[in-house]
Amino acid sequence: MPTVTETVSRLRRVVRLLNRRAQADTGAGSPTRSQQAVLAWLDERGTVTPTTLATLEQVRPQSMSQTLDGLERSALITRTAHPSDRRQVLISLTSSGRTALERGRRLRQEWLENAMTNRLSPPEQRVLAAAIPLLERIVED
């Protein structure tokens, strides 16, 4: 059996490679990965504030501002003032945003879904699926 140190070392490497591969799959013109993640949250939660999005994505509010700038420039979201507390800004998905979300989802997941189904047997797929909640627990705050 591998040592924890060895497991961690290999995990770190494979995470780096997977992450890079995912990045490369950003089709030209379609939303970036960070943008895609925001679109997905908006789809799930409806209208939310930048601070909430920053918390959900585990990034600083300043970083989220920049992601939102890009999305606004592409007209995939709108920023509107909060009706009662004017410090707050409400972020909503536009209809182009929804279209882009669905298109992006399809494009981005393709290679990984293909790799999973073509390179892993069904029992292996189950092992991988079982490991995902464990990885999620590790990255929890």
Next chain:
Amino acid sequence: MPTVTETVSRLRRVVRLLNRRAQADTGAGSPTRSQQAVLAWLDERGTVTPTTLATLEQVRPQSMSQTLDGLERSALITRTAHPSDRRQVLISLTSSGRTALERGRRLRQEWLENAMTNRLSPPEQRVLAAAIPLLERIVED
């Protein structure tokens, strides 16, 4: 049981978060993650060329050049001419490079090793360890 699409979606997210966390763990002054990876290859393989390192790390030779620039500036590697084929450059670890490698290895692995041992039970650790070769197969060329 989760669908492949759902598994992939969660895997993509957790890879993104793990990767970011790993990045944040770069101690100031110590080698960056890409640099650390190169130092590890040099430790394992001895003297190699930039092209070989680029292949091992699955990056473009131009990207590797930049990583090597940083390592050379910090005096962690040396570039020497190949004795017979003068197109080639040989990269070697300096003694500071070896020291930095060992220090970095210790620092960088810490949080993930701690998270694995503190947040996962021994059987869960085994599930995660079993999933790693599967992830490696997915990122293979």
Next chain:
DNA sequence: TATTGTTATACTCTATAACTATA
């Protein structure tokens, strides 16, 4: 011509610091 490597440039992602507006 092909191979090895580099320089120039640009983009994504994220961070910290400093600021404005509102509560």
Next chain:
DNA sequence: TATAGTTATAGAGTATAACAATA
């Protein structure tokens, strides 16, 4: 003062294009 958000700036990581030197 505290909170919500933004702008300015920087650094890591990677890419493509164009180039030089050598085979």
